[in-house]
Amino acid sequence: xxxxxxxxxxxxxxxxxxxxxxxxxxxxxxxxxxxxxxxxxxxxxxxxxxxxxxxxxxxxxxxxxxxxxxxxxxxxxxxx
Numbered sequence: 001x002x003x004x005x006x007x008x009x010x011x012x013x014x015x016x017x018x019x020x021x022x023x024x025x026x027x028x029x030x031x032x033x034x035x036x037x038x039x040x041x042x043x044x045x046x047x048x049x050x051x052x053x054x055x056x057x058x059x060x061x062x063x064x065x066x067x068x069x070x071x072x073x074x075x076x077x078x079x080x
Contacts, residue, residue, distance in 0.1 A: 022031060
């Protein structure tokens with residue numbers, strides 16, 4: 001894949017553009033708060049992607065049923 005159009009590169013460029021704008025407009029405390037929020041967002045995204053990547057690799061033993069088969073959908077409630 002071309003590195004110029006990768007999602008990581010796009011996000012990095014967007015982050016730099018927003019940071020340059022924010023630096024001129026927001027006070028230092030707000031900038032620090034946004035930086036901490038960005039780190040938390042990256043951590044959550046990474047954890048979610050790792051969870052879903054690991055989830056697909058698990059093998060099902062013959063005696064196990066799939067979770068989706070065991071779940072039942074709730075009944076629809078008519079809205080008057």
